[in-house]
Amino acid sequence: MAGRQITYLTDAQMITCIVQASQADKVVKAAQDVGAQGATITYARGTGVRERMGLLGVAIDEQKEMIRIIVSQEQADRVFEAMYLAGDLDKPGMGIMFMNDLDRIATYIPDEVLNDAKQTKPTRKASSKSKTTKKAGAKK
């Protein structure tokens, strides 16, 4: 197909948050309320503080849900905090979360959004490998 092209989005962060099973929904809801676009939830099993609490460990579900949310740098702190609070991560055994930089992301972007967006200069280290990749909105 001619005319297909890829748009790289930069300035993105990924937030990963691991909570007990069936807790993910409220965390994701909180993240979306402050602007997160979507979330991926996977099921996992985790160990850690549970094993060190003795009998009290039964109160913590061994089954976990792992939430991954991609956010822009601008919204990252806001979403991170909202998720932290919604997940009650300031209480023991509730879970852990972390954030890391993403090199680039690519997905479907509606044309009208694309046309509004200003194309950024390829300055980040991601673009040093391929200098001609940033052609967002340059179609037609």
Add this chain to the structure above:
Amino acid sequence: MLRYSSVLRSNALRHREISYNQLTPKPDADNPEALKPQKLKLGVRRVMEILMPYSGVRVFEQMRAVVPLAIYLVLFQLIILRQPIDSILLLVGGLTAVIVGLALFMEGLNVGLMPFGTLIGDKLPRKASMPVMLIIIAMLGVGVTFAEPAIGALQAFGASVDVARAPYLYEILNNWTMPLVLLVGAGVGAAAVLGTLRFVYGWSLKPMIYAAVLPTLALTLVVYANPDLRAILGLAWDCGAVTTGPVTVPLVLSLGIGIANSAGKGDSSLSGFGVVTLASLFPILAVLGLSLFVSTQMSAEEIVVAAAAASANVSDAPVGLWEQSPLQEIALGVRAIAPLVLFLMFVLFVVLREGLANKLFTGYGLVLSIVGMCVFNVGLTYGLGAIGAQTGTVLPAAFMAIDLSAVSPIYSAMLGLTLVILFAWFMGFGATLAEPALNALGLTVQNLTNGAFKKSMLMYSVAIGVACGIALGIAKILFEIDLATLLIPLYLFALLLTFFSTEEFVNVAWDSAGVTTGPVTVPLVLAMGLGLGNAVGAVEGFGILSMASIGPIIAVLSMGLIIRFRQSRGAPATTQTKGG
């Protein structure tokens, strides 16, 4: 342009940074254990913070099933029957015990007993031959029946039977309780064995249903022909609904699925069904058989004489509430759980030579399930049983004069009877929709039929089926209809529908009945039926549950046929249900 205040708001949390390096353990030459995880010390507040949501969620889950039902009963009694609630504090205490007991028991079941089930299901097929496996499963069937909370309810109501009019029913409930529960358990065991074979070989459920229902109906006819035995029918058919409760279903299923995974050839999506059906049919057969056996051992006159002698002894010494209650309930609770646990341990440690992953948690779960069972037993007597019996006793005030109520009859006979039957209908409808198991079943079915059978559709057809069944059961007691004359045509009709239905719907429909009669509905309905039966002077008040079992079967099967009919007319190319 960015307002400073919005920056502040977006970073609302006070934060500080600490290097993670400071928190991880450092190697220590003197102490080789230094790098290993240390035991955590938590303050009381932290412990509470962990325990509150943990217990809150579990208690709330049970409250959702119990509280609306209790409120409905109380409001109906106060407003429609204009009868004050008796000993309300005791009732509230009893219902609280039910909620707490069930929450404890279910958590104990999940933490303590279920790991045994899955582990054994996983390992057993690899280490044991087929016959050994089947024997273990059969014995497990007996064990889970003892542990089923609602089975205690059956025994508790034995004393209320009128010995002169239903001698054999009285005899079995009072002097044959052990063989009764054993035989019911044997029925469940046989069902579990057949269900497992079905898992493994992928057999169709239809012939099994024919093979189980037809002899049951035949025996019903035989028992029906003997007027002394006739009253047994209600008990026998109710046993089916009682046995398929929160212990049997998950434990037998987890074992069966484990076996199917490692040895099975069957279609895995459907093979989980069917056990529940058989587990509710075989006990009926067993109880009917027992009644026939008892009838050859003793004559009706002998029983009446013996009962009169026994009651003369007992009635002299009324037992105080606190003297009899806690110790006896605890003994019952331990007796219910202990055999199952010992058996599971024997299989796991001696037969399989496996260890448990976490002994501390399992021990905690086992203790919890026993404690929960005891608390639930107390609640069963003073909560569910009491409120059900109370409502059942004053229900007739709506249409006839009874001693209890000064204003009775409150309504004309016609209106009163209609009200009572409507009351039963809505109670069945509401209680069924609130069962968590039904929600799960609905989801499974929706997935299985690729959305042809919607979750809500299944839930409503099951609820309507149960509601009609309970209404019919109440009518049976009110008008003293013989249970057999209702059961036999209904089951024959269900068989006919089964013949025309596809395998999927047969599986779902026959299982829906057992799955949806939970530990709250069963004792409540039993107590209500018995109370009502006593109040109107019926021979016995059993049989409502059996009606509530056949109701959803017919409802779901008919619904399935309607859907298939519509699909084949509307879109002949895409009949998704033509799988089986």
